[in-house]
Amino acid sequence: MTARPRAGARGFAASLIDWHARHGRHDLPWQRRRTAYRVWISEIMLQQTQVATVIPYYERFMQRFPDIGTLAAAPLDDVLHLWSGLGYYARARNLHRAAMCIAEQHGGRFPRSFEAVAELPGIGRSTAGAILALSRGGRFPILDGNVRRVLSRHFAVEGSASDRAVIEKLWALSDECTPADHVDVYTQAVMDLGATVCVRRNPSCATCPVSATCVARLAGRQHELPSPRPARTRRQRQVFMLAAVREDGGVLLERRPEKGVWGGLWCLPEFASAAQAAYYVRRMLQGAPARPVPLETVEHAFTHFDLVITPLLAHCSGSAGVPDPAAQIRWYRARAPARLGLPAPIRLLLERLAGAAAVQV
Ligand code: SF4
The missing domain is CATH 3.90.79.10 (Nucleoside Triphosphate Pyrophosphohydrolase)
Structure with a gap:
C-alpha cells in the first residue's frame, strides 16, 4: 500500500480529481460532516444498493442512531426495523455487532488504524480503505464493484473477478492509481465514475475523463470487460x-x-x-x-x-x-x-x- 504511483496512474488520478470538481456528486447526505461513523454507515448501506434507495434509509438511521454509542446501546430489533426493506440483513447485524465492539474495545471511538477497522464485523479491505480515505484522507486503495469495473476496462484486465489472480492484479492497479494527495476526492471520484459514467451497460465513454487512455475504449471492447462471472443456474x-x-x-x-x-x-x-x-x-x-x-x-x-x-x-x-x-x-x-x-x-x-x-x- 505504499507503492509510488506510476506516471500513467498519476494521470488517471489527476483526470478523475479534475473531473470530480465539475461533475462529481457533492451533496449526498454522508458527504456532509464526513466523520468515520457517517461514512461507515453509508458505505455499508451502499453495498449492493443504489444511492437513491439508500438516501431515505440513511437519513432515518442517522436520526435514530446519530453516533456509535447510540447504535451500540440499541436493541438489534431497532436496527433491523430501520433496515427493513433494504435487504442483505447481515449488513445490519454486523453494523450492530461492530458498534458494540467499538464501544467495548475502542472506548466508543471509531478506530484509527487500518488493521483495527478491517477487523470489525462486516468491514473488508475495500470498505476499510474507503472509510479511512473518505473521512480522514488516509492513502488506502479501494476495490468495490464500481472501481473493479473501471479499472478492468481502463487497463484491459482480462479474466473473471472470481479468479484470485485477477483480483490481486486489480488491487495492485488500484494501489498504483491511488494518489498521495487528495485521496478523499480521488476515492469519491473513482466510485462516482463507476456509478454514473462507466456503468455496467452502455458506459458513457464520450463524457469520460479518462477515455483518451482507456484501453477498452480504444479497442472498442468496453462491453466485453470486465469478463462476466460464470453464470449460475437460478x-x-x-x-x-x-x-x-x-x-x-x-x-x-x-x-x-x-x-x-x-x-x-x-x-x-x-x-x-x-x-x-x-x-x-x-x-x-x-x-x-x-x-x-x-x-x-x-x-x-x-x-x-x-x-x-x-x-x-x-x-x-x-x-x-x-x-x-x-x-x-x-x-x-x-x-x-x-x-x-x-x-x-x-x-x-x-x-x-x-x-x-x-x-x-
Ligand atoms: S472510456 Fe468508457 S469504458 Fe473506459 S473507463 Fe471511461 S466510461 Fe469506462
Whole structure:
C-alpha cells in the first residue's frame, strides 16, 4: 500500500480529481460532516444498493442512531426495523455487532488504524480503505464493484473477478492509481465514475475523463470487460408460511435464526409443506381450522434464487396462547406495530392481511 504511483496512474488520478470538481456528486447526505461513523454507515448501506434507495434509509438511521454509542446501546430489533426493506440483513447485524465492539474495545471511538477497522464485523479491505480515505484522507486503495469495473476496462484486465489472480492484479492497479494527495476526492471520484459514467451497460465513454487512455475504449471492447462471472443456474424455492390471526388482530410471528435467509428478522412461521403447517396449527393453536386456507402466493427474488411463498391463513379463536413461551415468538398487531425487523415480502403480506380485513383490527 505504499507503492509510488506510476506516471500513467498519476494521470488517471489527476483526470478523475479534475473531473470530480465539475461533475462529481457533492451533496449526498454522508458527504456532509464526513466523520468515520457517517461514512461507515453509508458505505455499508451502499453495498449492493443504489444511492437513491439508500438516501431515505440513511437519513432515518442517522436520526435514530446519530453516533456509535447510540447504535451500540440499541436493541438489534431497532436496527433491523430501520433496515427493513433494504435487504442483505447481515449488513445490519454486523453494523450492530461492530458498534458494540467499538464501544467495548475502542472506548466508543471509531478506530484509527487500518488493521483495527478491517477487523470489525462486516468491514473488508475495500470498505476499510474507503472509510479511512473518505473521512480522514488516509492513502488506502479501494476495490468495490464500481472501481473493479473501471479499472478492468481502463487497463484491459482480462479474466473473471472470481479468479484470485485477477483480483490481486486489480488491487495492485488500484494501489498504483491511488494518489498521495487528495485521496478523499480521488476515492469519491473513482466510485462516482463507476456509478454514473462507466456503468455496467452502455458506459458513457464520450463524457469520460479518462477515455483518451482507456484501453477498452480504444479497442472498442468496453462491453466485453470486465469478463462476466460464470453464470449460475437460478433456483426456485417453495415454502409455506402460516398466517395465524387472532381475534384481536394479532398475527403470529417468529424470529428467524441468526444464520441464513433473513437472519434475526421476524417472519411468519415457515414450513416445507402445507401438511406440516396444518400439523403445527392442530397442535399449537386453539380454535384454529384443521386446514389453513391458502392465499395468493408472494414471490421474492434473492441474488441466487427465487422464493415463492404460499401463505396459509388460520383464524384462531379467543386468545390463542403463544405456543412456546421460550421460543422467539410473538403476536404482531398491525394497528400498533412493534419496532421489529420485517422482510419486505412479510411486511407486504401483513399489509395484505390487514387490508383484506382478514386481520380484524
Ligand atoms: S472510456 Fe468508457 S469504458 Fe473506459 S473507463 Fe471511461 S466510461 Fe469506462
